[in-house]
Amino acid sequence: MNSMEVTMWMLNSTALSMSSSRSYERLHEIEKDLAIVIPVKTKRLRLLEGVLCGIPHACLPIILSNSKNDPIDRFRMEQSMVDTFCRYAKKKYIIAHQRSPEIARMFREGGYPHLLDGDGLVRNGKAEGMLAGIALANMAGKKYVGFIDSDNYFPGAVFEYVRIFSAGLSQGKTPYSMVRIQWHSKPKIVDTELFFAKWGRVSRITNQFLNLFLSHFTGYETEVLRTGNAGEHALSMPLALALDYSTGFSVETYHFVSLMEKFGGALPAPFPEIMKSGVEIFQMESRNPHLHEVTKGGDHINEMIEYSLSVLWHPTICPASLKKDIATELQQLKIIRKNEEPVKLRQYPVLAGIDFEAAARTIDWPLYGNFVPA
Amino acid sequence: MNSMEVTMWMLNSTALSMSSSRSYERLHEIEKDLAIVIPVKTKRLRLLEGVLCGIPHACLPIILSNSKNDPIDRFRMEQSMVDTFCRYAKKKYIIAHQRSPEIARMFREGGYPHLLDGDGLVRNGKAEGMLAGIALANMAGKKYVGFIDSDNYFPGAVFEYVRIFSAGLSQGKTPYSMVRIQWHSKPKIVDTELFFAKWGRVSRITNQFLNLFLSHFTGYETEVLRTGNAGEHALSMPLALALDYSTGFSVETYHFVSLMEKFGGALPAPFPEIMKSGVEIFQMESRNPHLHEVTKGGDHINEMIEYSLSVLWHPTICPASLKKDIATELQQLKIIRKNEEPVKLRQYPVLAGIDFEAAARTIDWPLYGNFVPA
Numbered sequence: 119m120n121s122m123e124v125t126m127w128m129l130n131s132t133a134l135s136m137s138s139s140r141s142y143e144r145l146h147e148i149e150k151d152l153a154i155v156i157p158v159k160t161k162r163l164r165l166l167e168g169v170l171c172g173i174p175h176a177c178l179p180i181i182l183s184n185s186k187n188d189p190i191d192r193f194r195m196e197q198s199m200v201d202t203f204c205r206y207a208k209k210k211y212i213i214a215h216q217r218s219p220e221i222a223r224m225f226r227e228g229g230y231p232h233l234l235d236g237d238g239l240v241r242n243g244k245a246e247g248m249l250a251g252i253a254l255a256n257m258a259g260k261k262y263v264g265f266i267d268s269d270n271y272f273p274g275a276v277f278e279y280v281r282i283f284s285a286g287l288s289q290g291k292t293p294y295s296m297v298r299i300q301w302h303s304k305p306k307i308v309d310t311e312l313f314f315a316k317w318g319r320v321s322r323i324t325n326q327f328l329n330l331f332l333s334h335f336t337g338y339e340t341e342v343l344r345t346g347n348a349g350e351h352a353l354s355m356p357l358a359l360a361l362d363y364s365t366g367f368s369v370e371t372y373h374f375v376s377l378m379e380k381f382g383g384a385l386p387a388p389f390p391e392i393m394k395s396g397v398e399i400f401q402m403e404s405r406n407p408h409l410h411e412v413t414k415g416g417d418h419i420n421e422m423i424e425y426s427l428s429v430l431w432h433p434t435i436c437p438a439s440l441k442k443d444i445a446t447e448l449q450q451l452k453i454i455r456k457n458e459e460p461v462k463l464r465q466y467p468v469l470a471g472i473d474f475e476a477a478a479r480t481i482d483w484p485l486y487g488n489f490v491p492a
Numbered sequence: 493m494n495s496m497e498v499t500m501w502m503l504n505s506t507a508l509s510m511s512s513s514r515s516y517e518r519l520h521e522i523e524k525d526l527a528i529v530i531p532v533k534t535k536r537l538r539l540l541e542g543v544l545c546g547i548p549h550a551c552l553p554i555i556l557s558n559s560k561n562d563p564i565d566r567f568r569m570e571q572s573m574v575d576t577f578c579r580y581a582k583k584k585y586i587i588a589h590q591r592s593p594e595i596a597r598m599f600r601e602g603g604y605p606h607l608l609d610g611d612g613l614v615r616n617g618k619a620e621g622m623l624a625g626i627a628l629a630n631m632a633g634k635k636y637v638g639f640i641d642s643d644n645y646f647p648g649a650v651f652e653y654v655r656i657f658s659a660g661l662s663q664g665k666t667p668y669s670m671v672r673i674q675w676h677s678k679p680k681i682v683d684t685e686l687f688f689a690k691w692g693r694v695s696r697i698t699n700q701f702l703n704l705f706l707s708h709f710t711g712y713e714t715e716v717l718r719t720g721n722a723g724e725h726a727l728s729m730p731l732a733l734a735l736d737y738s739t740g741f742s743v744e745t746y747h748f749v750s751l752m753e754k755f756g757g758a759l760p761a762p763f764p765e766i767m768k769s770g771v772e773i774f775q776m777e778s779r780n781p782h783l784h785e786v787t788k789g790g791d792h793i794n795e796m797i798e799y800s801l802s803v804l805w806h807p808t809i810c811p812a813s814l815k816k817d818i819a820t821e822l823q824q825l826k827i828i829r830k831n832e833e834p835v836k837l838r839q840y841p842v843l844a845g846i847d848f849e850a851a852a853r854t855i856d857w858p859l860y861g862n863f864v865p866a
Binding site: 146275310407412 | 516520542545546645646647648649651652679681684685686688779780781783786
């Protein structure tokens with residue numbers, strides 16, 4: 119933990135009401151260099167349009183869609199809406215289908231085949247879409263990349279998330295920083311009324327074990343880590359390219375494991391310059407509740423818990439006592455059986471390994487454009 | 493209608509994503525001159541705090557509270573929260589109890605006794621709090637005044653409302669302009685799901701009759717008027733001081749009647765310079781849904797309809813045919829009986845009649861501060 123600074127930040131209207139015009143300008147500078155990746159999968163167009171509206175004008179939206187094109191071509195509908203919106207708003211944008219041959223070619227030519235499946239296309243999955251988004255953001259010359267879910271009912275909440283990204287990133291003292299958002303609350307409908315829940319079950323469990331993990335290295339019990347599953351997060355590009363990634367719902371939790379492995383000092387450092395410079399993590403709380411579309415038919419809570427904890431359980435730096443605690447928890451929740459190991463998830467090596475020049479040659483830059491599925 | 497320009501504006505991300513830093517600066521300039529009046533009556537502190545967070549930093553919040561101070565001193569709790577927030581955010585603010593002797597003295601010394609009741613205090617009612625807010629805003633040297641309800645769950649929506657105010661006011665070509673917000677939608681809980689309703693029953697009826705009213709003067713049937721009950725609205729100070737006001741839920745609807753009477757050309761003009769210059773009304777649609785605390789135990793829908801229509805029915809400029817239509821509607825809704833007249837609401841003359849210098853002498857300016865109830 120010696121080289122990593124984990125800062126707990128409680129945002130209090132910082133992002134919404136910066137006090138001087140100088141600060142606004144600083145945020146604007148960051149936002150000009152910030153790409154916002156929006157992974158989409160067959161969500162209502164109205165929601166996606168609202169999310170687009172909430173993104174500050176200076177940012178580059180990158181829509182990574184894995185929506186169906188059969189029986190109705192949902193992707194074409196998304197393209198058409200995004201195109202109309204961005205034309206009207208005079209904005210550049212990128213929209214790509216995750217399974218398009220162009221995106222696949224980019225990774226193949228860039229010498230990063232890990233993301234491709236037997237069909238030679240980028241694998242299905244939100245994490246894989248996020249990685250494609252990071253690569254596109256880097257190729258578009260952006261210095262920062264943030265992630266926003268496409269199913270948010272409130273453009274104003276999206277706007278705040280991006281402002282929190284820029285407010286956090288603007289405070290980074292090293293080139294390696296990350297902003298993770300803790301939702302103010304998540305409204306639930308309980309008996310025809312709204313209840314503003316603070317913690318979900320998955321987050322509570324993930325954070326508990328991540329804090330135990332941190333405590334093991336520092337020798338101090340801590341609750342500092344509150345954003346183990348932060349879907350809304352942003353990274354400086356040098357950090358985004360230097361992390362390993364895990365697939366599925368574990369991608370956000372695994373950030374911490376990858377940070378500890380690479381820059382925590384417990385293992386030999388693959389990037390000693392980053393370890394020396396230090397990595398900053400800004401955990402910031404939003405003021406807006408997070409109201410998103412509820413997926414019908416179960417939340418896969420148990421799968422989420424298993425994925426989040428499995429990426430902690432498998433690494434060699436996970437202390438034996440924590441391994442035992444995690445296994446016990448998963449057994450008690452009847453997620454794994456006695457003596458069964460948690461699922462081992464696919465992992466992707468650092469994106470810095472991509473030959474971006476070769477990848478860029480496959481794409482018609484600087485024409486921002488559309489890539490349709492294969 | 494010759495001198496009044498009613499402009500229908502459909503905002504499309506204008507406020508959230510202005511495209512150039514120049515525009516941001518213009519909005520900032522407006523916001524420095526903008527007071528936001530927040531009428532409060534015994535609402536949850538958390539909601540009021542969220543609303544405060546959503547107001548851009550440059551604006552002056554004026555909290556006009558009519559909360560109880562018995563058995564629990566809710567007003568003191570509000571004061572304490574607002575004070576802590578504004579200290580931390582380094583903001584000036586005004587918080588006043590509507591029934592405080594200081595506010596009453598201000599109107600008495602200013603020669604505007606209309607607002608005072610038998611106890612010599614400002615009357616109860618949201619409209620009366622709004623008028624006190626306009627007077628305070630003017631005395632604080634503000635050029636614009638806007639109104640935001642205190643029960644909004646989303647600070648991001650509040651932020652957008654104020655940005656819409658400044659985006660609209662910045663486009664005013666005369667000193668007399670008004671911005672009225674049409675909500676994007678109002679989420680309702682229907683069978684444990686959210687339904688995003690566009691129009692409420694009160695608005696639909698109010699707008700229908702206001703449009704008939706306009707149509708009578710122009711000779712063209714119109715649907716241009718869509719904000720008859722816009723609680724979220726802002727006015728340039730010269731216009732705010734030149735309008736008459738009606739009490740209760742009718743205050744927003746009556747704006748249109750007062751505008752027609754004073755500057756519409758149908759009656760002799762009390763302020764010919766305003767009539768000559770023209771009044772601009774910007775109706776702008778928000779992008780955020782409007783999610784507010786639902787008051788339990790009935791919405792007084794019928795009372796709202798009666799109040800909104802009664803201020804149209806009584807004026808001498810209301811054409812006989814419209815009077816008849818309104819009466820028929822109110823009878824069909826069983827709000828009034830046959831041959832019964834709609835309620836006649838208390839009205840207040842123009843605030844320009846206040847001797848602001850005399851009023852200001854009663855207050856410890858420029859110390860922004862607290863006024864507690866009598």
